[in-house]
Amino acid sequence: MSRLFCIANQKGGVGKTTTAVNLAAGLAAQQQRVLLIDLDPQGNATMGSGVDKRTLPRTVYHVLLGLATAGEAVVRSPGGAYDLIGANRELAGAEVELVSLENREQRLRDALAPLDDAYDFTLIDCPPALSLLTLNGLCAVQGVIIPMQCEYFALEGLTDLVNTIKRVHAGLNQELELIGLLRVMFDPRMTLQQQVSDQLESHFGDKVFRTIIPRNVRLAEAPSHGLPGVVFDRNARGAQAYVSFGAEVIERVKTMRVA
Ligand code: ADP
Ligand code: MG
Numbered sequence: 001m002s003r004l005f006c007i008a009n010q011k012g013g014v015g016k017t018t019t020a021v022n023l024a025a026g027l028a029a030q031q032q033r034v035l036l037i038d039l040d041p042q043g044n045a046t047m048g049s050g051v052d053k054r055t056l057p058r059t060v061y062h063v064l065l066g067l068a069t070a071g072e073a074v075v076r077s078p079g080g081a082y083d084l085i086g087a088n089r090e091l092a093g094a095e096v097e098l099v100s101l102e103n104r105e106q107r108l109r110d111a112l113a114p115l116d117d118a119y120d121f122t123l124i125d126c127p128p129a130l131s132l133l134t135l136n137g138l139c140a141v142q143g144v145i146i147p148m149q150c151e152y153f154a155l156e157g158l159t160d161l162v163n164t165i166k167r168v169h170a171g172l173n174q175e176l177e178l179i180g181l182l183r184v185m186f187d188p189r190m191t192l193q194q195q196v197s198d199q200l201e202s203h204f205g206d207k208v209f210r211t212i213i214p215r216n217v218r219l220a221e222a223p224s225h226g227l228p229g230v231v232f233d234r235n236a237r238g239a240q241a242y243v244s245f246g247a248e249v250i251e252r253v254k255t256m257r258v259a
Pocket of ligand 1: 011012013014015016017018019044128184185186213214215216217219220221238
């Protein structure tokens with residue numbers, strides 16, 4: 001049975017895709033069978049996994065609209081040792097096309113059900129919006145991982161996201177829970193970041209992952225080589241942090257109730 005998690009935050013540029021790609025590679029490096037799903041029309045998780053989004057015959061768009069099964073859309077990340085269902089610009093159209101379909105929030109969940117035994121972890125990289133695509137992500141998973149930078153306005157955005165998770169939990173997916181908040185692009189020399197980090201811990205307690213991902217340029221360089229940072233330079237501080245984060249996630253799911 002697969003553990004399914006969304007990497008979500010409605011803000012752009014906060015480290016969702018970097019977290020999704022590197023957690024996928026970090027879990028794979030620890031002998032986990034991983035499927036990564038790119039649910040963002042920007043296709044950054046696809047490109048960052050070393051798969052050319054422009055030449056993919058089948059993507060998550062086809063899966064959502066019932067034009068392909070999830071199994072048919074799976075490709076292998078050449079560098080990452082995990083499987084991928086990719087995305088490209090076509091996915092932007094799905095938002096409109098889904099509206100008139102039955103079960104429009106549950107399309108991804110239904111499509112992924114046949115793959116449940118094939119993976120230990122399924123990770124979904126969400127777009128930067130609380131859209132119908134993100135709703136499909138939230139309906140398909142048991143948990144949400146929220147990457148965030150420790151900045152002043154980060155806390156404000158968090159309230160909206162936590163409320164969305166509560167609404168989805170109440171109305172659409174009773175399995176859904178917040179797995180944890182991940183501090184990313186962290187720079188301990190910034191007093192404000194340290195303060196926000198402390199605030200997060202006192203507010204959210206053990207919902208804050210122990211692992212902190214530092215700001216590390218090697219993580220930012222990796223996508224242009226079509227590799228996860230964890231593979232591109234595994235000795236870099238950022239890569240090591242994501243491997244530790246993978247271990248923490250494996251440990252944390254052991255204490256989750258089985259649905
Ligand atoms: P999102 O998916 O939320 O839009 P990304 O993962 O694409 O965010 O990250 C935004 C930018 O920040 C990218 O250019 C990425 O390479 C860079 N980045 C992400 N995490 C780190 C980090 N820990 N250190 C340095 N740069 C990072
Ligand atoms: Mg992204």
